[in-house]
Amino acid sequence: MGELNARYDKFVVDLLGVMAYGELSAFERLSSDARYSPTLADRAVLGRMAVTEFEHFDLVRARLREMGIDAELAMRPFQPSIDAFHDRTRPADWYESLMKAYVIDAISGDFYQAISEFLDPATRGVINQVQVTEESGELMETRLKRMLAEDPRLASRLALWGRRLVGEALTQAQRVGSEHSFLMGLMAENREAVAGRDVVNLMAELTKNHSRRMSRLGLTA
Amino acid sequence: MGELNARYDKFVVDLLGVMAYGELSAFERLSSDARYSPTLADRAVLGRMAVTEFEHFDLVRARLREMGIDAELAMRPFQPSIDAFHDRTRPADWYESLMKAYVIDAISGDFYQAISEFLDPATRGVINQVQVTEESGELMETRLKRMLAEDPRLASRLALWGRRLVGEALTQAQRVGSEHSFLMGLMAENREAVAGRDVVNLMAELTKNHSRRMSRLGLTA
Numbered sequence: 001m002g003e004l005n006a007r008y009d010k011f012v013v014d015l016l017g018v019m020a021y022g023e024l025s026a027f028e029r030l031s032s033d034a035r036y037s038p039t040l041a042d043r044a045v046l047g048r049m050a051v052t053e054f055e056h057f058d059l060v061r062a063r064l065r066e067m068g069i070d071a072e073l074a075m076r077p078f079q080p081s082i083d084a085f086h087d088r089t090r091p092a093d094w095y096e097s098l099m100k101a102y103v104i105d106a107i108s109g110d111f112y113q114a115i116s117e118f119l120d121p122a123t124r125g126v127i128n129q130v131q132v133t134e135e136s137g138e139l140m141e142t143r144l145k146r147m148l149a150e151d152p153r154l155a156s157r158l159a160l161w162g163r164r165l166v167g168e169a170l171t172q173a174q175r176v177g178s179e180h181s182f183l184m185g186l187m188a189e190n191r192e193a194v195a196g197r198d199v200v201n202l203m204a205e206l207t208k209n210h211s212r213r214m215s216r217l218g219l220t221a
Numbered sequence: 222m223g224e225l226n227a228r229y230d231k232f233v234v235d236l237l238g239v240m241a242y243g244e245l246s247a248f249e250r251l252s253s254d255a256r257y258s259p260t261l262a263d264r265a266v267l268g269r270m271a272v273t274e275f276e277h278f279d280l281v282r283a284r285l286r287e288m289g290i291d292a293e294l295a296m297r298p299f300q301p302s303i304d305a306f307h308d309r310t311r312p313a314d315w316y317e318s319l320m321k322a323y324v325i326d327a328i329s330g331d332f333y334q335a336i337s338e339f340l341d342p343a344t345r346g347v348i349n350q351v352q353v354t355e356e357s358g359e360l361m362e363t364r365l366k367r368m369l370a371e372d373p374r375l376a377s378r379l380a381l382w383g384r385r386l387v388g389e390a391l392t393q394a395q396r397v398g399s400e401h402s403f404l405m406g407l408m409a410e411n412r413e414a415v416a417g418r419d420v421v422n423l424m425a426e427l428t429k430n431h432s433r434r435m436s437r438l439g440l441t442a
Contacts, residue, residue, distance in 0.1 A: 024261070027268060031252035040245070040293040040300075044282070047248060047275050054272050061265070072261040079261075 012123050013067070015115075016060050017074030018082075018176060019130065022108065023057035024075070025082055026050075026101070033097035042094060045143065049101055049136065056130040063126045078176060085172045089165055095147060099158050102140040103165045103210065110209050111173075114202055144217055159219040166210050170203060233344050234288070236336075237281050238295030239397065240351065242303055243329065244278035245296070247271075247322070250307055254318035263315060266364065270322055270357065277351040284347045299397060306393045310386055316368060320379050323361040324386045324431065331430050332394075335423055365438055380440040387431050391424060 027050050034046035061071040091097035109131055116127045148154055214220065248271050255267035282292040312318035330352055337348045369375055435441065 021261075024264060024268065025256075028252050028256045028264075031249050031271065032256075035246075035249050035253075040242075040296055043245060043249075044278070044292075047245065047278070050252065051272050051275050054268050057265070057268070071265075075261055 012119070013064070013069055013074050014077070015119075015123070016064050016069075016126070017071075017076075018078040019112070019127075020057055020060040020064065020071055021075035021078050021082055023053045023060060023130070025086060026104070027053040027057060029086055030097065030101060033091055033094065036097070037094045045139075046094070046097065046101075049140075052136065059129050060126060063122070081172045081176050085168055088168050095154060095158065096161050098140060098144060098147075099161055100165055102137070102144060103162055103213075104169060105140075106137060106213055107166065107169060107206055107210055110206050111202075114205065141213075141216065148218060155219060158217075159214065162210075162214050162219060166207065170207070233340070234285070234290055234295050235298070236340075236344070237285050237288075237290075237347070238292075238297075239299040239303075240333070240348075241278055241281040241285065241292055242296035242299045244274045244281065244351070246303055246307060247325070248274040248278060251318065251322060254312055254315065257318070258315045266360075267315070267318065267322075270361075273357065280350050281347060284343070287343075302393045302397050306389055309389050316375060316379065317382050319361060319365060319368075320382055321386055323358070323365060324383055324434075325390060326361075327358060327434055328387065328390060328427055328431055331427050332423075335426065362434075362437065369439060376440060379438075380435070383431075383435055383440060387428065391428070 030046055030050035030053060034043045034050065037043040037046055064071045064074050089100060091100050112127045113131070116124045119127070144158075148158070251267055251271035251274060255264045255271065258264040258267055285292045285295050310321060312321055333348045334352070337345045340348070365379075369379070
């Protein structure tokens with residue numbers, strides 16, 4: 001039993017570590033990308049989104065601190081995969097940057113939501129707090145729709161970009177999963193439930209939701 | 222009288238415009254630089270400072286909105302000078318980035334403080350709100366002192382860097398001043414007081430305070 005608990009604790013630390021580093025690096029990338037926005041107002045939009053990522057990072061770090069864990073140690077194992085993801089998905093311009101934020105926030109939100117039901121209340125609380133707010137997602141969707149309406153040639157480029165983003169995200173997620181036997185540490189009593197859904201099903205669900213979002217933008221996923 | 226008021230209003234819009242763009246671009250530069258921090262904890266330090274700049278940008282923008290002014294229009298005239306300043310002062314590493322934040326926040330704070338006494342209460346209120354908090358300045362000073370103690374070879378490099386930063390900042394400030402006859406628009410009744418101090422004296426005061434800060438770090442200004 002003690003061993004199971006230790007394994008669960010390790011899992012939660014890993015989960016919060018990957019979240020924290022994901023938020024911190026999203027903050028840096030978004031705010032650097034902001035400089036290339038078409039207008040100053042758009043720069044402020046990406047800037048605001050970046051700040052929200054930092055606030056989420058702060059929340060996750062605070063939770064790690066509560067647990068007596070150094071955030072730096074928790075984040076470090078996930079730095080290579082997340083850096084690799086960003087290096088392989090450098091937005092060519094503001095449009096791709098906004099699209100990246102929209103796609104990745106949504107898919108990681110879905111992922112955290114899917115596993116949060118198997119977690120302890122404190123961890124679940126943090127996950128709920130860092131969920132992309134509905135408004136933020138809608139704001140991005142509205143902005144993306146408007147720019148697709150203004151420049152229809154963007155559609156094929158962004159459709160392709162969306163596919164690449166999800167492909168790279170799932171590749172890195174699988175890498176993290178296999179290196180850290182990530183989902184194996186879930187609470188013992190939930191192990192079976194998780195196994196029932198299994199990782200393949202989860203991936204299928206994530207990509208299905210992604211396709212639905214792309215369709216709403218009028219893009220082929 | 223109407224003309225004097227119009228000139229004063231124009232001055233305030235310019236002042237808030239330059240502040241807003243200064244904060245927005247400081248936010249983007251700091252958060253991009255953060256990626257090169259020596260440790261993840263240091264990345265979070267620069268990130269937090271960047272977020273504070275964005276919050277200040279938001280405050281100034283809100284004040285412009287209250288005045289019925291489009292922040293984008295107010296900022297645009299100052300974009301070339303501020304971009305030129307940043308292009309000419311690209312930090313080579315995290316140490317130079319922290320030093321830049323410290324030096325520029327302090328000197329622009331001194332500048333806004335020096336002119337705020339000649340401004341209307343609402344504008345003065347915004348300036349007081351965006352003043353770098355004492356703690357933030359002290360935090361940076363402590364971190365700078367620690368890194369200078371750890372690596373004494375940094376001292377000559379950072380001393381040189383500090384001089385360059387101030388030189389470039391004053392050059393761009395004078396450029397802004399002459400292109401926009403910046404200080405001429407102050408409230409009519411204060412024009413004389415300002416002329417009494419005059420711009421040269423103000424510059425002298427700003428550099429004197431800068432030297433004092435450098436000495437506190439053990440650097441030659």
